[in-house]
Amino acid sequence: MTSPEQGRLAGPLSMSVANLCHRLQSQVSARTAAGFAEVLRRLGAPLQVAVAGRIKSGKSTLVNALIGRRVAPTDIGECTRLVTRFQYGTVDRVEIVFTDGRKQVLPFASDGMIPAELGVDITTVSHIEAYLTNAVLQGMTVIDTPGLGSLDAASVSRTEQLLGAAKHRKEEDDEGSDELDDTSRNAVAGAEAVLYVVTQGVRADDQQALAAFTAATASREAGPVNAIAVLNKADTIAPESVEGADGDVWKAATILSEKQASTLKPRVADVLPVIGLIAESAESGGFTSADAEALRQLADLDDDILQTMLISADIFTSWECDVPSGTRLRLLEKLDLFGISHAVEAIRKEPELTAGALRRSLLDASGLEAVRHRLSIVFAARADGIKAAAALASVTALAHSSGDPAERQRVHDAIEVLLAKPEAHQLRLLEALTLVASGAVDMPEDLSEEVLRVGSNADIGAQLGKPGAPRPELAAHALERAGWWRSFASFGATPAQSRVAHVVHRAYFLIWQQVREA
Ligand SMILES: Nc1nc2c(ncn2[C@@H]2O[C@H](COP(=O)(O)OP(=O)(O)O)[C@@H](O)[C@H]2O)c(=O)[nH]1
Ligand SMILES: [Mg+2]
Known part of the structure; x- marks a missing residue:
């Protein structure tokens, strides 16, 4: 079977959650156990990254560039109105998934692309699953979306559903059934991170779309920090219309990206200029x-x-x-x-x-490498926390809907034990990051930047803002910052700031322990 399950977990916390599921599986009802199996499958799958943005912003083009193969139809055609999930498989295969759960294999078009027209009633289609052998997909599942701009209501609602913005049905509704409830199903289809595509000029509905996504994923504790944005079609910017660009297109794109970053802040960490079209041509043969x-x-x-x-x-x-x-x-x-x-x-x-x-x-000129790099840093740093948080939320929901108080208590106790482990601290860090990045907790700019840096990098040197520094220096710096944040938590901080400061203090402390020991 070409299942996306590779059994590779994102990190120590995901591992702990997987262990928890395995251990509890024999102690819960068959229905909950089935749910746990689904949670385990999802925990082992790559991070689900949705490419979102307005219609015609160049999402599908960018998807092709990222995958390194021209497979997603661009411009017009039925398929551009559907959600397509590109995931790793051992054999190239495309399936239409219908809303009633039926699946139908779809042959590739003669040019190796997903056919632009499906030959079925599109209103009965839920989405398309594309399994490809491309190595990039072993690291992440890429989800192409129709776009949240104008277009027809049906594709908008399909996109919103995918992004988790659609209302979830109450779990109590299907109690007693062995079927997965909507929450779990939604969690399976739902995106865990977003690559947001904008073009020159951010519009109000861009802001709305991002807000909808962050609201929908806030419960996963990763919140707005799991989104990055690109300013696509950088090549079409008229440099003379941008002050300070000196007639240079790329310089103009960089200036505009910075402007948009401040508009979209704090929903996205930064905006990178890119030329999807050139990237696609250079990368996909x-x-x-x-x-x-x-x-x-x-x-x-x-x-x-x-x-x-x-x-x-x-x-x-x-x-x-x-x-x-x-x-x-x-x-x-x-x-x-x-x-x-x-x-x-x-x-x-x-x-x-x-x-x-x-x-x-041409590839260098497209800016794609910087996007790849940012994707790998931001998402690699957070995949463990993002996936583990989503899994824990599902586990809690499953236990909650089981109707058996003893079972609920058992799961609850196991989660409590897990949350006390050092690796669980990243959940609190993600939460703190969300509070700061969303502006829910107001912080002086230099401090918010520090929080974002600590929470957005996988590498300790980068977390401490000292990439490549020798260990003793890193240890000393981590200890110094741990001390600083502890005293900030106790003196001079508002109660909300203080809660964040405690989390940051502990993050530095754990970093210090790690560099000191190794
Ligand atoms: N000039 C230019 N055109 C682009 C770029 N990216 C995409 N396009 C074109 O924009 C159109 C829409 O792209 P598509 O990927 O289908 O947009 P989507 O609706 O967001 O998926 C296509 O004709 C692409 O060739 C780019 O970076 N520069
Ligand atoms: Mg498209």
Whole structure:
């Protein structure tokens, strides 16, 4: 079976929760035990990352870039109105999942993509499951969403449901049934983290969508801190419209990203500029040596002529030139004007550039690596806490709905024991992070930044803001900050700040223990 279950747990806390489920499984009712089995399956699955944002913001394009394969249909077609989950499998396979639970295998289109049209009544479809052998998916399940912008009400509601914003049915409703309740089912489909795609100009409904997601995931204690954002289509920004950009597109994109970060703050940690289209072409095999050859021909053109052609897509394709206009259209589709101009410049600077090196240069220009890096840092640092918190919430809900007080007590006691363990402290840290990042607890800027840093990095050096520093220095710094936060908790802090400060103090203390011991 091509199940996503790889048995790899995200970290020590997930391990403890898994042990708890295993231990309790024989001591609870069959129905609760079935629920625990589902919790265990989910705990072992990769982090579920939803790519969300307005329609046409370039979500599917970015999904293809991240997976490294052009598999999600972009632009129009039925499939772009559905949620598609891309997860790891040992064989490439696509399934339509219907709202009544039925599944139907969907053959790939001849170009290796998910067909844009399904050939079934789309109103009966819940979502699409795509199993792919791509290594990236062993680390995370990527969920493509239709978008929360305009479009039709049905796709909006499907997206909201996926993001957990839809109302959950009460568990009491299906008491006695051996079926999984909606909470568990929702938890399985629900996203654990979000990659939020915006384009130039954040709109009110972007804010709303992010707010809906953070509200829906707040119960998982990870809250707003499990979202990162990208400013996509950076290539389409007119640099002359951005003050301080000096006519440079990437500089303009960086300035706009920073502006949007302050608008979206504290819901997302930061906004990274990216050119999804170029990233997709460079990463998914879309960029070929024939394309490189055509670009080489363009690079040979007189510069005045080329600059004129690059003024607009229309001029670029209709201008009289040796490169066939069909070829030019193809280049436009893959790279757009900015990518073409970037490639031509790279070739002119280094005429011997191979097609592979040109692809690499385009990838560098797309900003995708920075997005990948950020994804791996933020989500890797939090996956253990995020997954464990979600699992604990499900375990609690399952015990709660069992109707057996003794069983409920047993589960409750086991959770209490677990929460007292040092590895459980990250749940409190995530919660503190949420309080600070959401503005629920007001902190001076430097202190909020410190809290975010401690809670957003997996590497101790990075947590302490001293990457690569020698251990004794890290230990001394951790101890110093532990002391500082303890005294801040006792003197000079508001009661709410004080609760956060205690958690941060303990986080530093645990870090100190770790560096000192190793
Ligand atoms: N110029 C440019 N176009 C892009 C970029 N990313 C996506 N697009 C185009 O925007 C359109 C919508 O993209 P799509 O991924 O389908 O958007 P979605 O509706 O959010 O999934 C497609 O024509 C893409 O080729 C980008 O970074 N730059
Ligand atoms: Mg799409």
